[in-house]
Amino acid sequence: MKRINGKIIARKILAKDIFLISIELEEEFGNFGPGNFIMLGINDFENILPRPFSIYHAENKNIRLIIKTVGSVTGKLLKCSLPYEVSVLGPLGNSFPLIKGNNLIISGGIGIVPLFDLVNRINVECFFAGFRTKEEIFLVENINKISKIYLSTDDGSFGHKGFITDYLEDYLIKNRDRDFNIFACGPHPFLKKLWDIGKRLGVSSIFASFETYMACGFGVCLGCTVETPKGFVKVCKDGPVFNLNDIFGE
């Protein structure tokens, strides 16, 4: 974990409300695992707190993030004139376990980002990527080169129509005699649905990356606590990757 100053030197729109930024750092970022995140700080009185982002790519003194415009900080990152000074703290949190077996990946929307790098590091049988609509699709071409991909949009404007969790469920039912590890990232209801499916079909483990508000990113502010039936967990330090059993299980 290091805090490094840097500046955004390039920005590219990838899809509706989705853009990539490339940050030139003053020092080398170092190694990171798939699922690790960073806290990105902008020097702005209105938004004093840094924000957590998944790492899309990091090499030497460059780090790239893929960002969805959701609030005022992401709005500023989209519109600021470049170069734009920022700070990067990381890598933070745990990462997805690099395990062998029948591995499936499933993402909802922007949740594809922390899972992207996993395709290069473990053997993936199929990548299920869900989006709301055609305009919001990104990154899938890059994944297509490495892994089999199954694509859906909620409105059917591209790929298969419907929720990606339903297609994963079909896949699991068709392969009921086999055991799978599932790697996931997406909105909270998406993960809850995944947990229900996994439980019903006896999937041995589902690892998912969670997102929440946090102030520090390294276990000090105690602001990113999530309540589970077993008690409180800290997303930044205990996660962001959890076995869903530890979040939703009794």
Add this chain to the structure above:
Amino acid sequence: MDLSVNLGNITLKNPFMPASGTFGYGLEFAEFGDLSQLGAIVTKGISLNPKKGNKPPRICEVKGGMINSIGLENVGIDNFQEKLKKLEDLNTSIVCNFFGNTFDEYISVAEKLSSFRRVDVLEVNISCPNVKEGGICFGTDERMISELIGEIRKVIKKPLWVKLTPNVSDITKIAITAEKAGADALVVANTYTAMSVDIASRRPKIKNIYGGMSGPAIKPLSLYNVFRCVKSVSIPVIGCGGITDISSALEFLIVGARAVQVGTANFINPKILWNLIDDLNGYLSREKISLMELIGSLITE
């Protein structure tokens, strides 16, 4: 440059320390700098028993600050004793913040804490509700403060700092009461009660509805409270509230704070305390003034 400051019965190597609750139990920041260089380490508030804290969401950002309602989550005094062992070799003062839900709890924690060799200073958080007296905040009631500080004073020999809540009509009355009851120094001040609403869901952004506001937006409020307290008491005052850079720290020192605590800024830049030490050195040499001359040098005519 000599950056040491005398706070009555203890001298710190420089005036910079974290505010309780923003620095964990100390070691969390060891990756960002040498902890022994800091004026002091102030640990997260400790209670007799471990506390789970409040339900999430616990924090939200507001313009120029943040609101938190963590609910004083902590590991309890017995586990804290273990954590303290890891700070054994540090060459800086260790200030332990503590609180209780009742009068008796405060006394028990104070007694236990002061028996730990490595604890140099006890900092009492009086911004807690007294569950035995209808939930009135200890820190807003002069009678309760007087009794509480008086009793704690009787059971401990180490320096006792009292961290005041700013959520009172006249903070100087509270400051004077704490001084009379035996406080060795005052920390001015804790967070400001505040709330924020999400207009889409029409729900408070924090589960507990309200919380304590901190960050650069509260700096002028705390600065004024420090200014008034410094004039009202003769014990040292430690400034706290919204310090994010050297100029805001200097403001507190100029109005008379003998030292300062940095809170939310540790989340924005975990290296801030070390940066402040360097920046103060630079400022003093540039201005050709000693720290002692600077403290309380406010000109009002």
